[in-house]
Amino acid sequence: MSLYIVELVVFIISVFFAGLITAGEIALSSFGENKIDELKERGDNIWQKFQIVHKNPEPYYGTIHLLYLIFIISSVVFGFLLSAKLINPDITEPTVGFYDNSFRLIISFVLTIVTIASLLTIFSYLIPKALGFKYSNFLGRIFVVTLIPVSKLFIVPARLLNKISDIILLPFKERTNFAQTKPSEDEILDIIADGVKSGAIDEKEEEIIQNIIEFNDLKAGEVMVPRTEMISIDINESDETLLKGIILKGHTLIPVYEDSIDNIVGILHSKDVIKLLIESGSISSIKNLIRPAYFIPETKLISEILTEMQQRGERLAIVSDEYGGTEGVITIEDILEEIVGEIKNDSITEQKEYYKFPDNKYFVLGSMQITDFNEVFNLSLPESDEYNTIAGFIAEQSGKILSLNETVEYENVKFELIKKIRQKMVQFKIYSEVKEFKEK
Structure with missing residues (x-):
């Protein structure tokens, strides 16, 4: 014994x-x-x-x-x-x-x-x-x-x-x-998770650190705004029409194409247009203000894109596919949002939660409340304690976070995801092919 x-x-x-x-x-x-x-x-x-x-x-x-x-x-x-x-x-x-x-x-x-x-x-x-x-x-x-x-x-x-x-x-x-x-990425994430549990690190800091770790693996095609949602103008339009388009679209940088969006000829800076109006009082030479576009392949890592943008002084890049066609557009803001989350524009006092596309389809923010959505569009999407936004409703219906351009249908109304930041469904295109879909 x-x-x-x-x-x-x-x-x-x-x-x-x-x-x-x-x-x-x-x-x-x-x-x-x-x-x-x-x-x-x-x-x-x-x-x-x-x-x-x-x-x-x-x-x-x-x-x-x-x-x-x-x-x-x-x-x-x-x-x-x-x-x-x-x-x-x-x-x-x-x-x-x-x-x-x-x-x-x-x-x-x-x-x-x-x-x-x-x-x-x-x-x-x-x-x-x-x-x-x-x-x-x-x-x-x-x-x-x-x-x-x-x-x-x-x-x-x-x-x-x-x-x-x-x-x-x-x-x-x-x-x-x-x-x-040197610790692996998984070990670093474990350390961060332990820090959150102990209170040494808050959840927002954890999210940013996770985003930074994953940042190097992201490619342009995963971050870009797809071509179907690009804000662009046709060079063949008159100067008056171009000026009106610049004002209405409200963007600082606007891609310019000729005949087809696959044929991007340059980028128009709204500040150049404003400077022209102040100095000459004329809009007869807006087309001369078009600057060369910066093109990148959709497979290029966004970490490399960010470095190149900093070196070249670019704020916007056109994302091309393997055949030279236009896949989408990516800005420095899009890249930074992959680290810090969605960046709100202080110049906009109130962001509208929805607006109408020319093809009678609607753009709707994923953060729009279900009650507001039902009231605006005279629908009856079910409410639940599990969610209170459109993004939450879609996640509940599909049982997952949608991939970009993926569609979920509910009572003949289609919800197509058009913008996504990490695992957050940010913007949807909503329409119906079998019944009239419009706001009240």
């Missing part, structure tokens, strides 16, 4: 220290340059110890990994011995038949592996990881003070293992790195 107690004590100690090292490593890694500088400015002398580890992390993280490995091996060995005896105390008895004993040994082995793996995962990784994030300041201080002297005992074995590993990695042209590796 005394042997059981010894094995149990060693197992518990091993699991505890393995978990402590996991929590300590996470806490230690949270002390970057900025945090160390803050400690220094406050006159907290502990900054010097963090600086020692930060300047030369290899021996210290090497010590962390070696100690963790030692305690994990110890946990597995003593855990196996302990649980095997507890599960099957007669396993070593000679009176048991060979085949019967072998079968019982296999069962015991499987149960032991499952038990040990579960305990180590919970108590040596999951719980310590959560505590390491939550109490990083407290644990980091204790851990760094202990780690520096302990690491002196492991410098030689850490360097020896490092050299052996470097030799093995020679064909791959890589080197061993004991230091903390």
